[in-house]
Amino acid sequence: MPKTIKSQLRKVIYNINNYLSERRSEGIDSIPLNNITDLVVNMTGISQSSVMKIRREGQTSVVFSTPKKNKPKTKKKINLDDFDLCAIRHKLQEFYAVRKEVPSLKRLLAALKESINFVGGRESLRLLLHKLGYKFKKCRNQRIILMERYDIVAWRDRYLQEIKDVRKSGMPIVYLDESYIHTSLNQAKCWQSENEPGGSKSVAKGKRYVIVHCGGKTGLIPNALLIYNDKEKKKDFHDAINTVNFKKWVLDKLIPNLQEPTCIVMDNARYHSSQINKPLSMINRKKEITDWLSSNNIAYPTNATKSMLMVIVKQNKPDPIYEIDHLVQDYGHKIVRLPPYHYDLNPIEIIWGIVKGKVATKNVGLDNITFMQLVKNCFEDITADTWNNCCEHTKKIEEDYRQRGPVIDGEIEKFIINVGDDSETSNDTSSNESVISEIETQ
Template sequence: MNRSVIRSSAREIIYKVYKRCLAESEAGQYLSDLNDVYKRTAEMTGKSVSTIRRIALEGQRNKGVFSTPGKHRAGRPRKDLDDFDLCAIRQKIQFFYTVKKIAPTLRNLLPVVREDLQFSGSREHLRKVLIKLGFKYRKCQSDRQALMEKPNIAAKREAYLEKIIENRNLPDDMRKDIIYLDESYVHTSYKLKKCWQSIDIHGIKENVSKGKRYIIIHAGSENGFVPNALLIFSGKNKNEDYHSEMNKNNFTKWVTEKLIPNVPKPSIIVMDNAPYHSVVRNKAPTSASKVSEIKLWLSENNIPFSDTTRKPNLLMLVKQHKPEPIYEIDDLLNKHGHTVVRLPPYHCDLNPIELVWGIAKQKIASRNVGSVDIKAVAEQAFQSISTNDWRNSCQHVMKIEREYYERGRTLYDDIERIIINLQDESSSTESSEDSQQTDDEDSPQNSDEDCSGVEYLDESIFDSD
């Protein structure tokens, strides 16, 4: 039975009534014991005797000071966002600019992602998601505010699409196969969430713990998985992200022993920006480097400097002459005739192997009944994935590529036109809505920004993904 909360002010009044009744009893105005004082206070306040006892004890313990703690709310339940959800939110923002011709804000974006993507988070949660995706709510040319994508992310997407689409448009005899690679994982407890069961047949039992984790790395194209390229090994760290189980040595060994021998034809190898995919061979010094290391790097690159030059100026010279990164894995694959192309950040929807992972994991979950060897089950699941599954996944990604490419032609023109059109409204309306939008879109994030045009954060901090 739920009891209504008696606020601190009400408890303070009840305690004062109790003290008055107690004082009258001690002064001999009526013969009674302490229980009679509780009863008399309860009659005068309309509360139960047990409540009066509890309030009297609290008042004596805290010397008449009462406080009511805040309510303990469970909070809004949130759906865990995977990479596909994040990509879908990005596409919704582009949809606002290119199709609806409306500048997206949290106010008009939130109901759309709730309805179309079953997003269950709050507006503040959505704001943090957009920041994670590389968007910033900035002032535009009309002093209005709108969601603007970081230019380095958009530029990397455009560069990726140009390379991929250029290859797709080549004649058959010149076109290279596009090989997609990625890593994933599966726990021994990876099972179906629902199954048919009855009173007599209980079905699949859910594990209490996740159990051992297996890391999976594979590659494939529209022709199917690369033969003999599957690698499954058990992870040792259950708490950290599965990427911590991979490193440069493991990945390089897999490329050398599993990928290269089974892809004899020169191909385009597509991978994401994981750290072990992007180990730089010609890494330039940083502020953490010693002065002697910086001078050695400058000397090796024939960059003149004075022996009396101090560290800040030496770092400026490094920044001015910093070369394009040369990745170790790119060198290895280039020697065998392959071309490495990296996915733009936060664009897993351009990698069809992500869809294949979903098919494989569904097969693993459906076969993980009772006590089984999850590694053997995973191997069987990958063997059962057909070329048609891969072809359908690649066709889906090609459709997304075309949408990105077509929208990219007019996206920033549409943004600029929307911004310019906003200038036609009256200045009073604009000032009022500016203030309102600033409050809605989290003004502390923008309070220290002063931009007369479209400006962005320093791109350098987003260079490494």
């Protein structure tokens, strides 16, 4: 018998049960009343509970239906852009620095619903906080508070000081980033009537184009824009960019347009962070590990196992040397890396929003070639004043971080108790390299 008893079979079973019941009531067959269900079970081969359930179903309705499977509920995906993620961080810091309150998950959720219309629940918010580098710590009264990972805080503090020193030195700064844009990008609403339907919103995503650009002291850098079609349609557009493509863009589009030694600011996407001195791992042969230790004058026991050797390697692991850093240094430039998930410290993130907004208003039934030209024109329309305003906005955010840092540090000291060795913090990373390895994309 099938696991699911369909409507037609259910009706047959119900009719058999009624037929036997009628013959019993008319005294035609000597069928005990309490044996009718057993007879139906023997005749149809289904369980007793199913027979009784179908009997009850027939008493309330003459129409039988096939039971539907209980499909598992799918979680609603919370789509937040880079600025929403930064807004979550700023709101959490506001609890410490401004409100002087412990930012519990419940209070933070209520504040975000009010400020950015956050539509997720507590679990969604908890996962986002973990993604942004926050963790839980005990405070004096044993309540749980949210704390940003110390290595990310240190990275941010280090970046803020470094970018401040660069500005003080007078060295020009260039911000770069990558994004994407779909050919179906358009406005969700427009003015329309029965006679004038207006624009249509595409159901399909259309072709996806990856865009790479940068901006300096006089605005977006001319001839640095790169747009190309992401033919493979990978889930994450960062997968469509690799170290080779990015290196080629730096050599062909970026460096030729830098007229003097420049500080290049970028995030920690993996194609930005390919290492020349890649660390050894357990996939290396034992001889490769011992040769590396010997070449670096690092002592090790002669009878050491591979696992013991890897512990020694980890204890003596050198600072990473990134291929792209080494490349630009040959041309007199330097690279400064943004702390993880700090999109608000890159003014070109604002430019993405401005350009996509302009494209959406003009993208009505354009073919791919015309669409690409539209995107280029929208970038060309970004004036030096617009870029400077974005940079000034970023400087204000930097100053907010600088001012809030010591305040938050002091407030946390009031909440935290010293519990000795903390197994949670001992597993945290403490260098740029280890954090980069945890971050798939920025």
